[in-house]
Amino acid sequence: MKxxxxxxxxxxxxxGNHFFIIEDRFPVLPSHLLIISNDVRTDFFELTEEEKNYLLRMIEKAKEIILAKTST
Known part of the structure; x- marks a missing residue:
């Protein structure tokens, strides 16, 4: 994470408030993005309930970014 x-x-x-999105430097598939916590966390289970709920919004945002890039 460092x-x-x-x-x-x-x-x-x-x-966003709890996460940020970047392109993967070593993508598994084209348009693969990474959603990363703004705070250092060991894994998903260390996230607060608020962060877990917010993560769903970030997944939707990542989808928007991918669709915008692939539709041009």
């Missing part, structure tokens, strides 16, 4: 704390702002596609 590597994700130093990501330059120009690499961040979207930043």
């Amino acid at each position: 590597d994700f704390t130093t990501i330059p702002n120009d690499k961040i596609l979207f930043k």
